[in-house]
Amino acid sequence: MHFPSDQENELFQDLERVLFTREEIARRVAELGRQISEDYRGKPLVLISILKGGIIFLSDLMRSITIPHAFDLVGASSYRGGASSSGKVIITKDAELDLRGKHVLIVEDILDTGHTLNVVCELLRIQGPASLEICCLLNKKRVRERELRQPLRYVGFEIPDEFVVGYGLDYGERYRNLSCIGVLKPEVYGG
Numbered sequence: 044m045h046f047p048s049d050q051e052n053e054l055f056q057d058l059e060r061v062l063f064t065r066e067e068i069a070r071r072v073a074e075l076g077r078q079i080s081e082d083y084r085g086k087p088l089v090l091i092s093i094l095k096g097g098i099i100f101l102s103d104l105m106r107s108i109t110i111p112h113a114f115d116l117v118g119a120s121s122y123r124g125g126a127s128s129s130g131k132v133i134i135t136k137d138a139e140l141d142l143r144g145k146h147v148l149i150v151e152d153i154l155d156t157g158h159t160l161n162v163v164c165e166l167l168r169i170q171g172p173a174s175l176e177i178c179c180l181l182n183k184k185r186v187r188e189r190e191l192r193q194p195l196r197y198v199g200f201e202i203p204d205e206f207v208v209g210y211g212l213d214y215g216e217r218y219r220n221l222s223c224i225g226v227l228k229p230e231v232y233g234g
Contacts, residue, residue: 049209049223057218058209058225062202065222068180068210071199072100075178076107078197079148086146086173088112091138093119093163096152099211099219100180100199104150115140117166121158132162142170148196152211153181157191164193181207181224206234 049055049065063071079088088108092101094116105114118136147167151160160177167175178197185204206229208214209221214232227234 049221052221054218054221055225057228057231058221059228061223061225062207063200063210063224068199068222068224069103072103072180073107075197075199076104076109079104079178080107080109083112083146083148084110087144089140089142089145089147089172090114090150091117091147091163091167092150093117093152093159094136096211096213096219097150097180100152101150104178113140113145117163119159119163121156132158134162134166138167138170142167142172144171144173146174147172147176149175149177151177151179153183153207154179154191154195155183155185160191160193164191180210181212206232 088110090101090105090112092098092114101114115138116136117138119132119134121132149160149163154160164175175193176196177193179195180199181202182195182198183202183204205226206214207224208218208227209224211219212224213219214227
């Protein structure tokens with residue numbers, strides 16, 4: 044079976060530049076998986092990913108974690124198809140697992156404004172987990188509109204304040220299928 048390279052994907056031409064290749068992402072996710080496995084050994088771990096962008100990261104991270112764990116999904120968005128956050132977070136799906144007494148690790152694709160993560164953390168805290176931590180693939184270096192009340196425990200990469208797509212991240216539901224993470228050309232999103 045042939046998997047197309049990003050260069051073969053017609054969406055690739057909309058990138059200004061590639062920040063992280065498929066190989067760099069895979070290496071970093073494997074490192075995060077090893078660290079999480081060590082830190083949570085012997086604890087009831089539940090990974091919670093935020094739809095839709097985080098599911099590719101969740102899928103790869105789960106396979107890198109060597110200890111037993113469960114996962115669930117939460118639907119939340121503050122973008123609504125645009126290039127910037129509306130500031131209003133809409134919850135479209137709550138976690139279905141019982142999180143009481145479990146060690147919950149939120150698996151997020153990108154920390155940008157902080158709106159969505161703050162709301163999701165509050166939503167999950169209500170359920171009484173033993174601990175609540177965040178694993179974020181991309182931490183955007185910027186002044187947050189709303190500072191996180193919950194610090195990031197694990198960070199894949201620090202990135203500049205640019206509009207990025209690929210590896211689950213989208214613009215208008217496009218670009219999620221790129222295996223790299225790249226900066227979208229401003230003319231594509233009107234930036």
